[in-house]
Amino acid sequence: MRIGPVAVAALPVLNGVLWAASPPHGGGRQVVGEAAGSTAVLLFATALVLATRARWLERFFGGLDRVYRAHRRAGTWGFAFLALHVAAVPWTLASPGGAPSGLIAAAGFAVLVVLCVVRRMRYAAWRRSHRLVGVFFLVSIAHALLVDQVVDAAPGPFLLLSAAYVAGAIAYGHTLVLARFVRPRRAYLVRTVRRLDPATVEVTLSPRGRRLAFRPGQFAFVTFHQRGLREPHPFTVSSAPSEEALRLTIRAAGPFTARVHRELVPGRRATVEGGYGMPAHAGRRPRQIWVAGGIGITPFLSRLRAGGPGRRVDLFYVVRRAEDALFRSELECYGGLRLHLVVTSDSGRPTAERIAATVGRLEDVDVHLCGPEPMTTGLAAGFRRLGVPATAIHLELAAFR
Known part of the structure; x- marks a missing residue:
């Protein structure tokens, strides 16, 4: 602790x-x-x-x-x-x-x-x-x-x-x-606004000077200089640190993010502050299990775009419907990554026992969880019951205020 x-x-x-x-x-x-x-x-x-x-x-x-x-x-x-x-x-x-x-x-x-x-x-x-x-x-x-x-x-x-x-x-x-x-802030310009589905938008920002320094999986506070969107809000960066542009994948989960999805237009200035967070994607064990619930895929996207998984990784991408797996085609292209699509409307929510049955032994794995808190905390408890030490279980808090 x-x-x-x-x-x-x-x-x-x-x-x-x-x-x-x-x-x-x-x-x-x-x-x-x-x-x-x-x-x-x-x-x-x-x-x-x-x-x-x-x-x-x-x-x-x-x-x-x-x-x-x-x-x-x-x-x-x-x-x-x-x-x-x-x-x-x-x-x-x-x-x-x-x-x-x-x-x-x-x-x-x-x-x-x-x-x-x-x-x-x-x-x-x-x-x-x-x-x-x-x-x-x-x-x-x-x-x-x-x-x-x-x-x-x-x-x-x-x-x-x-x-x-x-x-x-x-x-x-x-x-x-x-x-x-004194906070680490950088000036950006909204280059593209790509609405991926009725609730998710990918925003690409171009730097207006020095780029933001961040590690894969970190988040930043972003202020869009557009009427109604001028409040700094935390978003996980889904691009790699080496990319010139900064990518944010935002899901409409409340009034503010719904307005971002509905109203944000290219050409607006943006202020980005960060990066924050301490993602533990490296781990110490030879194998990893990643579980991403919905928009919780974003820190894993940043890690993959920064150079692939780097070791054997089983990624469980949890979505309500198959068409909600917006990045499935990209994820299938990474070598060393085994993608498991979990469609909850068909098979229910994932459990640690079902994941263990898919990947085999758990003695040499690090577990990384990001998504809705009931899912991640439930899975963390389940993995501990199966003998995975708490030090090998890493939770990303996808939502906080």
Whole structure:
């Protein structure tokens, strides 16, 4: 397991240990409430740091997709501790500025966490709402300064809380002001827009200067400078790093990607930021199993276009209907690649047992999975039951926000 998720999970534990080691004077309810509140601050500060897209964070989590997953969990658990803080602390109006600022911060975080779990809202609205996380975090600093706290008399928790406020404020300032100047961005022009079927489009971008540097299987945040499409959105790059043009294969899976499919036209400018992610296509074993669900084929296309499989690979291309296998003819041309088309409307979803029956022994394979999360997590569990070690199973998170 990577150290990043462990560190995020350990923060509430560390805070609890510090509170137990140096408890301040005060009533039990007040101490419990402030301990919960300081834990909430730690988690919200963590969420702000993880939202910076700092490249160095990826190696601690296994890629930016997993950084964002930890970001979301930190925010959700932060609200849980904030709710406990609000319920436990005896509220008083003796501090005219402290109580209102605390309630504003709590209400703001509550709204944002609710938005985190709303999957059907427009991406642009979701993204704009999350810019306010830092605002409510700064309001919580005002709350802490305006009220009398027992944490001030607990050295350990006070130092950790102070460090969290500093880290969170710096991270928010970086995201709001500095990020646009330091993130790896390149200018491109939309050269072609090829609609492959009613839901999938292949966009080819030509560089307007230096090309984007990326590894096969990585993704990038792309902003199309066209009305209605100006929000940066993550897409896996399906071309090889050596290609002059950049190819994106996009499936209409929501309102934004549906607009890309329906409305994007050649000639528009685009800004591409990346590459992000830590795809593990190399592996250490002599054989590989790749399982791609639908648009999850894109990182494998990038790997193949960068020079073929490089070793014996069994690729299971999972689609609902045979005609959905848009890249079947290309995939059949790669030497060393055995293509297995899995049509779920005919044979049902793939299982680890059925895949093992097709490829034979599993002692010397690396397994790479990319596609809908229920499919990939189910297959990963199935391969572990069949004896494939967790270190040989690699999941790409095809969807995250």
